[in-house]
Amino acid sequence: MRPFVYERVGDWAAATQAAGRLGSAPASYLAGGTTLVDLMRLEVMRPERVIDINALHDSRYGRIEFGQNGLRLGALVRMADAADHPGVQRHCPVIAQALQLAASAQIRNMASLGGNVLQRTRCTYFRDVSYAACNKRNPGSGCAALAGVNRMHAVLGGSDHCIATYAGDFAQALIALGASVDLISADGARTIPFAKLHRQPGDTPDQETTLRPGELIVSFTVPAAPWTRRSLYLKVRDRQSYEFALASAAVALDLDDGAVREARIALGGVSTVPWRAAEAEAALRGKTINDQTAMAAADAAFAGAQGRGHNDFKIELGKRTLRRALRQAAALEI
């Protein structure tokens, strides 16, 4: 691990000021550390300063609150605490399930919600610095996955520069439910739609988010809506527990006597960013969910999918995963 200066801050202003003092020196905020420490040890991430924000956990940014505007999740809430929260389980089961299925109990105890949505890809060519070609790690160096072993890689949202899969689960729940994310930096606070947080790789795979330098996630807001109760997260993977998704679906439905008034759908394990499947949502509006309508929605969701060889199976698997998730969500008794 490369040397770094460790700094512990007691409030948000100190955190963003610390980041603001850094100039061009690479800095990272430390919350749970489950991505950062791992990638620092691999020398994939090489911050010169590490700003520990865990002392802020005792503020409202470490709390879960329900209000008129919906559910507010502080960025320093640990994954396990949100997954085990009775209100989250009752009002937004898709969030609780996505978090529950995301990692081992130890990692869920450590990892913060803010850090979770910023976790880096598990692409083996990204994680192993002995591969020279990785446009994410080393812009302009190429992509070893395109002609390499790409069974785990994305079929949606990729480019000829990067097909690394977004590895998380919680983000799919957030994007499906139309969450927003509250940010703070030395320049002030702003709120953006969660859907605007992640960037598709395009020709700049190294730029993964729209966060500005030194900007920090402080909370997520999930708006109250009639579809949050009838929601679930379905995750298909190589082993039953503690594994990343091959394909996953976050589904939330508002039904009117069986007909879809509103469907919210996001896909995981198959895309380069948390993927909102708007075409599938539109295909279901006004319809009753059955084999045919679920299949049509799944076909719409993957209409633009592009396999790269080893990951071709993810297109069919992703469709079947979404079909099953839709049938299960429609059948929920709430």
Added chain:
Amino acid sequence: MADDDIAAKNPQRSGTNRRRFLMASVSSAAAPAFVRAATADAAAQRNSSGARLPADFTLTINGRDYQLAVDPRTSLLDLLREHLALTGSKKGCDHGQCGACTVLLDGRRVLSCLTLAVAAQGRAVTTIEGLAKAGALHPMQQAFIDHDAFQCGYCTPGQIMSAIACVNEGHAETDADIRESMSGNLCRCAAYPNIVAAVRQAKPVMKTASRD
């Protein structure tokens, strides 16, 4: 890798009698143990950027306070094993994938390999060495013995720490619960059925013990 890089990475190893000295100081001192790496200070002096300044902090481990000064890069796992000679916690993958390094931090199970020691400052760490009280094994330790819940034993300290947390979290209601909750602890010998049986046995004993 240059020799001084190795020394900076493992400041304690450059002192030949370091571990022996530490073991003596840990076992005999009633007051907080002071562990200070002279080589880390030297490294800090060498580097004008200040990047190698040792981090000073206190940590409570198994009920005892330690005053520490280590390289900020030191993981909690390396602090326990290499600096304090608490070698019960094991290094399997060092990347948060195997669970062998599991310890309790303020009562919650975490991976000590992905925890920077300096970031744990002011908190209470419990390791496998801190479980037995007055010579009596913790009910989970006894249950692992009773059910032969290991073969080689390398993953066992992590399994036991994780299993205790599994029970305390209320995630040991059914065998399926236990399996899901323990999925972050890999056992290459595949003692899984025996581990589940051990957790089942220890659960009511732990509850009885906590009522006493």
